Every structure is written in C-alpha cells, then in structure tokens.
Amino acid sequence: MADEGIRRDEPGEVHKQFQNEQASAKTSTLMNVLGYEPHIRQARIEAYKASDRHYTAKARGRLTWITTGSKAEGLTSLLESDTDKLIVTESVICLEDGVDSSSVPVEKTIFRSCSRISYSGHCRLLLETCGTTIPRIVYNALCDDGFGRGLLSSDLYVNQWLNVKQREGIVHHERAGPSTPRTTHYLKSDIVHTLHFYCPSILTRWAARHRYWPSPDVVREVVSLGAFVSPVGVKGSEYEHVEWRMCFNSGENVLINNLNDTQVKLYVLLKMVKKDVLKPQKKEVTSFTVKNIVLWIAENNPHSLFHERSLFHWLHEGLYALRVAIDTKELPYYMIPERNLMAACALDHEQKRSWIATIDEMMTEGPRIILRLPKIRQAIIAHPEPLRWYSGRRIELEMLQLIAMNRVALGMDRETDVIMQAISRRRLEILREIKMRMIMEGSRVNDLWNVLSRMFM
Incomplete structure (x- = not known):
C-alpha cells in the first residue's frame, strides 16, 4: 500500500461506463455558481501569493511568509475558514543525513536531521554549525541530547514564538499543536513557524514514482520548492517534545493548483462530507486526510477520465478510499508513503463503525448524496x-x-x-x-x- 497509494482492488474499475453523467455535469455547474469556478479560484490564489510577497518583503530577508491550506488553494472565501500561514526563519537550514554542508553560507545555522529512531516523516534536529548570528528564539529552544550535543526542541521553539510581543491589533490565542493562532482585527490565522529542510533523497524517491499525474514539469517544480520541518512530534512518542515533522506545503500548493476542475471539485465535495456529514470532533479525519486521498486518486488514474460528467463516479471512488482509510486506520502520506496519516488518529471502535455505515449508505445513494451537504442543498433549493x-x-x-x-x-x-x-x-x-x-x-x-x-x- 505504501508504494502504490490508493488503488482499487478490482482491475479496470475506472474504465467502467460512467454513471450519473447528467447529474455530475449539473453539480459541477452549480459549484461554479457557488464560487469554485477556475478563474475565481485563481484570483484568490494570486491574491494570497501577493500578500505573502508583501509580508516577506517587509521582513527584509529574515522571514518568508507562505499561505497554505484552503486559502492558498483558492477554495474558501475570506471568513469561511482560518488562514493557514507558514513563517520560515531564513537564517537556519536543516539538512538530511548524508548531505554535504560545505556549500551552505557561513551566516546560516545548520541542523542535521536524525530520523533513524523517529517515526516515518519525522526527525530530530542536532546542531551542526552555528551561523554568524543565531536567532535568539532558536538559541533559547536548544537543549542537550544527553551526549553534549545541541538538540532543537520543537516544544520550546513554539513556546518561544508565543512569547514574542505582537504589534497593536493582534491577539494571540492558546497554542494548538505546532500552531500559534491569532486574530488580526476580524481575521483569524493559524501561524506555524518552520525551518527549511533540504532532503534530496526523499524528493528524488517521490519524483521517481510511476504516475499518470502530475506532468514532469510540475514534478520538477515541486522538487525545486523543497521541504520544511514544522515543530510537532508524533503524539504519544517518547521524544514528542523534540521531534519535528517533515512537510512539503509549497509543493502541495502547486499540486492542488495543478489538479483539473473535476479533481478540485471532488476535493471540495469530500471536504464537505468530512465537515458536514462525519463531523469529526478530535481531528480523527481532517482536510489533510482528504487532500491525500485526492492526490493518490489523481496520480493513479489517467487524467482524461476526470471530466465534469464523471464527478459522481470519482466521488464514489473518494468515499471508497476514505472508508478503507477509516476501516484499516491506514492512509499513506502522498509525499512520504511510509508515514501513515491515520496512525495517531483518536478513532474509537464505535465511531469507526458509525462512520463506515454512514459512508456505505452514501455510496448507495448516487446523486442524492449531495443533499447531505448543506451548502449544495441550499443552492439546489x-x-x-x-x-x-x-x-x-x-x-x-x-x-x-x-x-x-x-x-x-x-x-x-x-x-x-x-x-x-x-x-x-x-x-x-x-x-x-x-x-x-x-x-x-x-x-x-x-x-x-x-x-x-x-x-x-
């Protein structure tokens, strides 16, 4: 499963005659009216890219701002959900084990990732070289690894940022995992402070996979954007407070923005199912879960099969993949398949049974499934x-x-x-x-x- 991602067991399943083609086309048109049309999504995407450029320019080389999540994907309006932001500290770089550090500029502080005793997709960061100036927040988050070496604590790092005095009009909220949430006037943001992570072997393995999608040009762009490490460990891990999670937010933004119109609408509908039908209370299933399902489906199936008249077919496939993930508690991360996204989800037996039964019902409903989604239902009425x-x-x-x-x-x-x-x-x-x-x-x-x-x- 880790090597191939999400595939149907039945050979040739996707080549069956698409059913409910007229309902698929009508639903696709309705979603355009609701604000999911490509040119509207693109306008949102460009607006947030421009905002990131403005704030990055103000930081004068110290920090880089990156919008992620639904805002970067052009899928939500201004107040429809919180704005997810990465803020990257530019004076620090983390290197994958085995990567030569001689070409790194002397002013940068270098950390070496140690992933041998961490869960897949996670690592610990050992200080290798101090730059000409090391940021105070980074210095204050260092601890001893027990062998006299500097170890960067993810827990201390987040807390250091929480203690930074904010300008007038910004209100900090309680920490949420790696995020330092805040409200600026009426806008809510989830801020995650991250570090650059240079990991050529991980990205090379991802790029080398056999795939229908994305195109070689997009693959090269994703590789060129590199990775980050965010300050969060595996829940329940002995080393949770010093573990960091590998993430590929910039590359994932590019991937989502290169899905075709039907694939994007599949993503939107599955997110609505997650939010309005399953209604998880403890992040047992998240938008990130759904995103990975859609990316695997896009990679493993011919691009020509995704068109407006096949939307309900792919919604059925997406629900099937979600059902399997819930039932088996297994879903490989699209960028690092060895990492199981369902491994630490707080999904108890009764909830699992209930969700599987609900998804089974939805898969038999055909086009009527969208009547379960309030936003779509209201638009139909x-x-x-x-x-x-x-x-x-x-x-x-x-x-x-x-x-x-x-x-x-x-x-x-x-x-x-x-x-x-x-x-x-x-x-x-x-x-x-x-x-x-x-x-x-x-x-x-x-x-x-x-x-x-x-x-x-």
Whole structure:
C-alpha cells in the first residue's frame, strides 16, 4: 500500500461506463455558481501569493511568509475558514543525513536531521554549525541530547514564538499543536513557524514514482520548492517534545493548483462530507486526510477520465478510499508513503463503525448524496436567478476585499489611498443593494457589517 497509494482492488474499475453523467455535469455547474469556478479560484490564489510577497518583503530577508491550506488553494472565501500561514526563519537550514554542508553560507545555522529512531516523516534536529548570528528564539529552544550535543526542541521553539510581543491589533490565542493562532482585527490565522529542510533523497524517491499525474514539469517544480520541518512530534512518542515533522506545503500548493476542475471539485465535495456529514470532533479525519486521498486518486488514474460528467463516479471512488482509510486506520502520506496519516488518529471502535455505515449508505445513494451537504442543498433549493444574483454580489465583494487586504499589506492608508476609497464606495453600494433586496424579501436587517460578514462565511 505504501508504494502504490490508493488503488482499487478490482482491475479496470475506472474504465467502467460512467454513471450519473447528467447529474455530475449539473453539480459541477452549480459549484461554479457557488464560487469554485477556475478563474475565481485563481484570483484568490494570486491574491494570497501577493500578500505573502508583501509580508516577506517587509521582513527584509529574515522571514518568508507562505499561505497554505484552503486559502492558498483558492477554495474558501475570506471568513469561511482560518488562514493557514507558514513563517520560515531564513537564517537556519536543516539538512538530511548524508548531505554535504560545505556549500551552505557561513551566516546560516545548520541542523542535521536524525530520523533513524523517529517515526516515518519525522526527525530530530542536532546542531551542526552555528551561523554568524543565531536567532535568539532558536538559541533559547536548544537543549542537550544527553551526549553534549545541541538538540532543537520543537516544544520550546513554539513556546518561544508565543512569547514574542505582537504589534497593536493582534491577539494571540492558546497554542494548538505546532500552531500559534491569532486574530488580526476580524481575521483569524493559524501561524506555524518552520525551518527549511533540504532532503534530496526523499524528493528524488517521490519524483521517481510511476504516475499518470502530475506532468514532469510540475514534478520538477515541486522538487525545486523543497521541504520544511514544522515543530510537532508524533503524539504519544517518547521524544514528542523534540521531534519535528517533515512537510512539503509549497509543493502541495502547486499540486492542488495543478489538479483539473473535476479533481478540485471532488476535493471540495469530500471536504464537505468530512465537515458536514462525519463531523469529526478530535481531528480523527481532517482536510489533510482528504487532500491525500485526492492526490493518490489523481496520480493513479489517467487524467482524461476526470471530466465534469464523471464527478459522481470519482466521488464514489473518494468515499471508497476514505472508508478503507477509516476501516484499516491506514492512509499513506502522498509525499512520504511510509508515514501513515491515520496512525495517531483518536478513532474509537464505535465511531469507526458509525462512520463506515454512514459512508456505505452514501455510496448507495448516487446523486442524492449531495443533499447531505448543506451548502449544495441550499443552492439546489434556491431559485436559479436569486442564487446567481446573490453569488455574483458575494464574489465581487470578496474580490474587492482581497484587493483591500493587499493594499493594507503594502501600507496604504484607508483614508487617503484612492483605490481603498473606491473599494469602500463600491462595497457600500453592493451592501446597500443586498440589504434592500433582503428587506423586500421579508428579512429584517439593519447592520451592514453583519451582512458583509455573513456574505463571507
């Protein structure tokens, strides 16, 4: 399983005549109206890339900002979910065991990964060389490995960042694993402070796999983006407080953004199943779980089979793969198949039985499965004209808000910047138009800010 990822046992399964083609095409069109159309996703992706460039430039070579998760994938609006960010410390590099360090600039602090006694996809970081200046946060997170060598504690590293004084308007929340969550005005972010990880052998093994997807050019791009280590160990491990997890967020962003339209919509629907049907309480199944299922399906099947009329076929395949992962508690990580993503999930026997029964029911329902998903169900019930009108206004508001976000990141003043003023005027016009229509349809609404926030949820 680790070598091949997710495959159907039945040979030739994917070559069967696709069923429910008309329902697949209609659902695909409906998802476009709801904001999953390719050009809308691309606009979101570009907006967050621009935001990352602005904040990275402000850090003047010390830190690099990288948006990850659903925002980087263009799949959620501004307030629909938290924004996931990596902040990479540029003065430190971690090297895979056996990699020559002689070409690393002298100003960088070098850590050597030790993965021999760690779980797959995890490592410990031993200090090899101090750079000309070592960041205080890194220095304060060092401990002794018992043999007189410096060992970088993932636990201490996160806590050091929690103690950093933030500028006015930023509120820190309780630590969540490797994340230091915070709220900036009305925007919630999950921040993970990471380090560069140079691991050519891992990426070479990934690149060498036989695959239908992605293309060789995309494979080379993913390899060129390298990896990171994030400060989190394996839950329950004896060395959890000093373990780091290998991650490939930049490469995974590229992979998701190179899925075709049907594959992206499969990903969205499976995420809705996870959130609205299974409703995990302890992260037994996550969006990351679903992402890996979709990546394996894309890699193992001919690209030509993914089109708008095959959406329900692939949703059935995705549910089957999710069922197997829950039943066996096994799902290989797409980048490092030896790492089992289900190994540490808190999934008890009764919950497993319940979820398997639910998924079995869904797999027999055909197109009616989407009636279980509130966002899709509400769109089906809505009359086409009001739905398109509402969605058009919502998307325009979102695009204006993304432009405003980047103007703020550039340091533009809301009161004097002509573009910000134009955005504010147009936003007010749209909100008043929405409010008037809501009143005409029987709603009682007064607060325009409440209208705006609900449009983005």
